[in-house]
Amino acid sequence: MDEPSLWARVLGRAAYEFTQMQPMLPTYAHLIVSALFPIYAGAHASLTRPTSAAKPAKKKRKSGDHGGDESSDDEEEEEHKMEGLAPTDAIMMPLFAGMTLAGLYFLIRWLEDPALLNKLLNGYFALFGVFSVSRLITDALDIGHSLVFPHRYALGGALYHVNGKEKEALPVAGNTKDKTAITSPLPGFLARIPLSNGLRNMLWADRAMPGNKWTLRLYLHRLFAGKILIGPHGFVGATVAVLAVAYFNLVDKPWYLTNLMGFGFSYGALQLMSPTTFATGSLILGALFFYDIYFVFYT
Amino acid sequence: MVTVAKSLDVPIKLVFPRPGPVDDPTAKASHAMLGLGDVVLPGIMIGLALRFDLFLFYLRRQKRRPATTDSEEVVEKPKYHSLAGRWSDHFWTHSLSGHQLFASNDGRSEQPFTFPKTYFKASLVGYVTGMLATLGVMHIWGHAQPALLYLVPGVLGSLWLTAIARGELSFMWDFSEAIEEEDEQKEKEKGKEDGDVKPKAAPERSSFFSLSDKKAQDREDRMKKALGKHVHADSDSEDEGEEATDGTSEKRNKVKEVAGHKSNREVFSFSIEAPWKLKHPRTVSQKESRRAQAADELEQSPSNESTSSRPSTARQESAAEPPGKRVRTH
Numbered sequence: 001m002d003e004p005s006l007w008a009r010v011l012g013r014a015a016y017e018f019t020q021m022q023p024m025l026p027t028y029a030h031l032i033v034s035a036l037f038p039i040y041a042g043a044h045a046s047l048t049r050p051t052s053a054a055k056p057a058k059k060k061r062k063s064g065d066h067g068g069d070e071s072s073d074d075e076e077e078e079e080h081k082m083e084g085l086a087p088t089d090a091i092m093m094p095l096f097a098g099m100t101l102a103g104l105y106f107l108i109r110w111l112e113d114p115a116l117l118n119k120l121l122n123g124y125f126a127l128f129g130v131f132s133v134s135r136l137i138t139d140a141l142d143i144g145h146s147l148v149f150p151h152r153y154a155l156g157g158a159l160y161h162v163n164g165k166e167k168e169a170l171p172v173a174g175n176t177k178d179k180t181a182i183t184s185p186l187p188g189f190l191a192r193i194p195l196s197n198g199l200r201n202m203l204w205a206d207r208a209m210p211g212n213k214w215t216l217r218l219y220l221h222r223l224f225a226g227k228i229l230i231g232p233h234g235f236v237g238a239t240v241a242v243l244a245v246a247y248f249n250l251v252d253k254p255w256y257l258t259n260l261m262g263f264g265f266s267y268g269a270l271q272l273m274s275p276t277t278f279a280t281g282s283l284i285l286g287a288l289f290f291y292d293i294y295f296v297f298y299t
Numbered sequence: 300m301v302t303v304a305k306s307l308d309v310p311i312k313l314v315f316p317r318p319g320p321v322d323d324p325t326a327k328a329s330h331a332m333l334g335l336g337d338v339v340l341p342g343i344m345i346g347l348a349l350r351f352d353l354f355l356f357y358l359r360r361q362k363r364r365p366a367t368t369d370s371e372e373v374v375e376k377p378k379y380h381s382l383a384g385r386w387s388d389h390f391w392t393h394s395l396s397g398h399q400l401f402a403s404n405d406g407r408s409e410q411p412f413t414f415p416k417t418y419f420k421a422s423l424v425g426y427v428t429g430m431l432a433t434l435g436v437m438h439i440w441g442h443a444q445p446a447l448l449y450l451v452p453g454v455l456g457s458l459w460l461t462a463i464a465r466g467e468l469s470f471m472w473d474f475s476e477a478i479e480e481e482d483e484q485k486e487k488e489k490g491k492e493d494g495d496v497k498p499k500a501a502p503e504r505s506s507f508f509s510l511s512d513k514k515a516q517d518r519e520d521r522m523k524k525a526l527g528k529h530v531h532a533d534s535d536s537e538d539e540g541e542e543a544t545d546g547t548s549e550k551r552n553k554v555k556e557v558a559g560h561k562s563n564r565e566v567f568s569f570s571i572e573a574p575w576k577l578k579h580p581r582t583v584s585q586k587e588s589r590r591a592q593a594a595d596e597l598e599q600s601p602s603n604e605s606t607s608s609r610p611s612t613a614r615q616e617s618a619a620e621p622p623g624k625r626v627r628t629h
Binding site for chain 1: 309310311312313314315316317318330331333335336337338339340341342343344345346347348349350351353354355357358361375376377378379381382386387388390391392393399400401419423426427430431434438439445447448451452454455458459471472474475476477565566567568569570571572573574575
């Protein structure tokens with residue numbers, strides 16, 4: 001009767017571990033969700049035109065039949081280039097990581113007090129934190145806004161395209177028979193809410209709000225030429241990011257601000273870095289895998 | 300590794316509050332930690348998987364016109380629609396279970412709302428599995444674990460196994476995001492036409508770490524392009540209206556003189572443009588212009604110009620930013 005008792009022991013052990021684990025489950029759920037969030041957001045933000053799709057026609061404005069305000073929305077869509085990683089990086093990356101880690105380790109031993117190093121690194125990360133967090137918040141606001149004011153919605157079995165310029169939503173597909181244009185800017189069932197004229201115009205103005213972008217141009221001879229578009233969401237995002245980073249560095253480091261900055265960094269990094277091919281990516285991850293094994297068993 | 304992680308307080312980690320040990324309620328609440336590397340490194344692979352999904356989606360929509368006698372096979376690539384904002388469109392046009400809420404009529408094709416994210420989902424499943432394994436091992440052995448040890452097999456395994464199961468291994472292997480692939484091809488063709496016997500260098504994937512000459516050259520070129528795109532020299536007399544009356548023409552000339560660009564002499568410039576058309580493009584209120592002898596005085600934002608003799612410029616927008624503010628130093 002050895003076998004059942006072994007099973008019973010295993011089961012008992014598992015049950016025991018589970019009860020041990022139970023108070024930790026919210027933490028673990030939190031951890032997994034927090035890890036997935038920047039990956040999910042960053043991966044979607046990194047989407048650009050794949051090579052299997054046609055190149056956009058050069059400098060040709062779409063004719064008006066494409067749901068009006070879309071042209072103004074897509075206008076400034078620029079193809080951002082990602083920094084490609086090469087197969088050599090698969091070797092270099094763990095090496096660099098190891099060297100950095102070892103360097104930091106000896107620096108800490110040598111300094112005995114890591115306060116100065118901490119300050120330097122924190123300043124460095126604060127700078128990047130402002131940019132990445134403001135970008136994260138801006139994009140989050142954009143998504144929130146587009147959720148309230150989508151381009152297309154379905155109502156009563158018909159598909160409506162919202163035209164921002166004409167300030168109306170036209171039925172284009174589905175059960176369009178006895179349907180007329182809707183003048184409310186609100187989508188779906190919300191469109192049934194009666195609105196006064198003033199309120200409606202206000203909402204239409206609010207719908208166009210994120211498109212009102214200020215253009216900043218900076219040119220420095222032979223060094224830099226750039227253009228930034230900042231809309232209202234950008235302003236909010238930048239302000240919040242500056243405040244958050246300032247609070248983080250000057251007052252306190254609560255866990256949620258650490259996480260906010262972490263989200264910002266990973267969100268930005270996911271849009272910047274690409275392993276270019278699956279083979280390269282696998283190689284890099286594989287190298288890091290063995291590097292991890294090495295570190296586990298030798299330190 | 301743990302020493303470094305513990306003694307440095309740098310925000311490259313995610314921390315999670317966790318309940319203290321049950322037997323010792325006085326103990327300080329500790330935190331569970333996850334390094335950003337455990338998010339970003341598998342993340343770039345998952346991002347690649349999502350972009351691969353999009354690539355496949357458009358690949359499947361390509362139309363092939365078979366070769367005829369006088370032309371080669373033509374591959375008609377579908378038009379790309381940016382996915383920005385599509386998610387909310389999808390939300391408002393589909394029920395919660397993903398069922399489309401309108402009957403699509405075949406007359407005109409609707410822009411896609413979303414695309415199948417097979418590989419993305421597979422890699423996410425792998426990631427979560429790896430994370431669960433990490434947490435389980437950590438919990439049972441009570442020792443900090445390098446998460447990549449479990450995440451890497453999870454993510455890579457799920458991706459490659461999905462490809463094998465779907466028989467798309469060759470697509471996956473050939474898929475590349477090498478920068479400027481198409482441009483390079485074009486250049487190569489051009490080189491051939493010129494009879495240029497450039498030895499076909501191995502397709503140079505620029506390494507993240509190396510800064511080769513070619514990269515520097517690229518940078519220069521990109522800068523030039525950016526310059527053309529981002530900073531356009533004004534043709535000076537463009538928007539100076541013909542409505543310049545006697546009294547204001549002198550002033551306008553001054554504004555033009557100060558705020559205009561000579562692109563071949565420009566060293567540094569910074570400009571702010573409003574998202575709407577200003578009522579009085581490129582003007583300075585009179586009071587200001589009397590003072591404005593030098594260019595740098597333009598920098599002072601005419602925010603307190605409401606007392607000026609031009610009443611309409613005191614509108615809120617134009618007061619916030621000087622119209623067509625341009626600063627130039629030589």
